[in-house]
Amino acid sequence: GESVGLHLPTLSVQEGDNSIINCAYSNSASDYFIWYKQESGKGPQFIIDIRSNMDKRQGQRVTVLLNKTVKHLSLQIAATQPGDSAVYFCAENKAGNMLTFGGGTRLMVKP
């Protein structure tokens, strides 16, 4: 999902389906990327990360894909559950361990 200002883009999926959340990053020199999950009123929670020397990394029910050619990152969630409902942010590590966050996508899981 791309940032559209004050309105977070929303992805609505049926429970059990797979979800794909997209993110475009800005700096071709970034070498480390992270996906975070943020529930309402809470801090970001680490989901999965990937270094720029990889194009795919898998975790438990989640996969991150990195396409450096077009500066695109995606998060795939398999068998989406109601507990996955949250706002998801990608972040890129530019320099000095400083993170720049993308605009975020709200995932809504319908039971």
Next chain:
Amino acid sequence: GAVVSQHPSRVICKSGTSVKIECRSLDFQATTMFWYRQFPKQSLMLMATSNEGSKATYEQGVEKDKFLINHASLTLSTLTVTSAHPEDSSFYICSAFDFRSSYNEQFFGPGTRLTVL
């Protein structure tokens, strides 16, 4: 896993007063802590980088005299919002960097909701 706490979780104050927010790394040493601000339905915006024992580095547009940061130990950083105004109302989040992590992972606190009346 590494745990970061923030105190208070919520604070309401009157306009013109100052508010201090604490960020603690509970089970690791954090040479660097970051302070973010998040407005409703928006992303996290980095305000400043806090290094233990030295002055904080502020992002462009963030007033250092208004947002005072102190990182006096390897487990504690504080953010003081001075002379708070209603427009300072926001969700303030800190993160701590664990130098032992080979992937340079930052660990985030639960956030502090500041409301200025």
